[in-house]
Amino acid sequence: MEPSDYWRSTPRQVMASVSAANRRIVREMNQNMHIAWHIAAFGRMKKMPKLSNLMMKPPARKRQTWQEQLAVMDAWMNAKQPKQVN
Numbered sequence: 001m002e003p004s005d006y007w008r009s010t011p012r013q014v015m016a017s018v019s020a021a022n023r024r025i026v027r028e029m030n031q032n033m034h035i036a037w038h039i040a041a042f043g044r045m046k047k048m049p050k051l052s053n054l055m056m057k058p059p060a061r062k063r064q065t066w067q068e069q070l071a072v073m074d075a076w077m078n079a080k081q082p083k084q085v086n
Contacts, residue, residue, distance in 0.1 A: 001009070001017040009017070042048065064072075 001014070001021075006014065
């Protein structure tokens, strides 16, 4: 959050921004510790594993048909429409 935004924000917005910044810092610290641990572990290995074995592969995702996309959008629109009172 920029200092100029602070004075235009509600307390709830400030707390949300501070909470998000805190989660980002914790995530970055955990990532840095993860990297440092692996650097030390790889330094003790006699033979390095193949890089391709260490890299994560993105999960395979089935492509949606246009009919499936239309069904999702219909369900979304029906959920967003206000309920009519009889």
